[in-house]
Amino acid sequence: MIIYGSGGHAKVIISCIVANRDKVDLIFDDIPGRKEIYGMTVSGFYNSDILPDQKLIIAIGDNSVRRKISNQVKHPFGITIHPSCIIDKTVKLGEGTVVLHNAVIQADAIIGRHVIINTSVSVDHDCVISDFVHLAPGVILSGNVYVGENTLVGVGSIIAPGLTIGKNCFIAAGSVVTKDIPDGTMVRGNPAKIISYHL
Numbered sequence: 001m002i003i004y005g006s007g008g009h010a011k012v013i014i015s016c017i018v019a020n021r022d023k024v025d026l027i028f029d030d031i032p033g034r035k036e037i038y039g040m041t042v043s044g045f046y047n048s049d050i051l052p053d054q055k056l057i058i059a060i061g062d063n064s065v066r067r068k069i070s071n072q073v074k075h076p077f078g079i080t081i082h083p084s085c086i087i088d089k090t091v092k093l094g095e096g097t098v099v100l101h102n103a104v105i106q107a108d109a110i111i112g113r114h115v116i117i118n119t120s121v122s123v124d125h126d127c128v129i130s131d132f133v134h135l136a137p138g139v140i141l142s143g144n145v146y147v148g149e150n151t152l153v154g155v156g157s158i159i160a161p162g163l164t165i166g167k168n169c170f171i172a173a174g175s176v177v178t179k180d181i182p183d184g185t186m187v188r189g190n191p192a193k194i195i196s197y198h199l
């Protein structure tokens with residue numbers, strides 16, 4: 001597997017790959033000066049000619065950056081799932097998606113491309129998670145929740161059943177969402193209230 005990115009999120013993804021006894025073949029990072037991560041050498045700028053058939057995961061937590069890079073990468077995209085996860089056999093996972101330590105995904109959930117299902121996230125039955133979403137550690141989605149593209153659901157947030165969270169939203173840490181959230185809004189609190197229309 002090739003990793004694109006060498007920050008903290010990359011460490012967790014490498015941990016996941018190593019736990020699966022897979023090999024990290026190469027690490028790209030466009031930020032100069034990053035030489036080593038997790039005991040592995042960082043090779044520098046992305047180069048589509050190196051190991052062109054090897055699968056790649058974009059290990060960058062920022063949804064917009066991950067989306068931008070995905071349009072530039074020529075390698076095929078991989079998936080990694082930590083062995084501690086419980087994922088129902090009916091679940092669909094898109095390319096480039098990572099399911100990190102201790103996450104649970106229940107029946108008939110659909111997870112898009114380049115999604116981050118972070119540590120100890122719970123995604124219940126029939127949820128639909130769109131491309132480039134990040135569900136931060138400890139998020140709990142009840143059944144039948146829809147999350148639009150590019151949205152960040154912050155650490156420890158809880159989403160009540162059947163709700164629609166728009167695209168490009170920011171759900172602040174610890175929010176309890178009890179109503180649908182329109183596109184491009186930031187919400188926080190319990191119950192979560194709209195703080196700003198940030199996009």
Ligand SMILES: CC(=O)SCCNC(=O)CCNC(=O)[C@H](O)C(C)(C)COP(=O)(O)OP(=O)(O)OC[C@H]1O[C@@H](n2cnc3c(N)ncnc32)[C@H](O)[C@@H]1OP(=O)(O)O
Pocket residue numbers: 061118136137153154155171172173174175188189
């Ligand atoms: C592995 C990983 O780490 S993945 C990480 C994924 N990222 C996240 O989950 C993002 C989490 N971060 C947050 O949610 C932060 O709380 C933020 C970004 C919303 C803070 O936003 P800021 O605008 O910087 O808030 P700031 O610190 O200026 O506080 C402004 C006010 O909002 C309050 N506030 C800040 N965050 C929250 C929150 N999550 N919920 C409720 N109130 C909050 C503050 O207490 C403060 O209140 P006051 O004016 O009465 O003193």
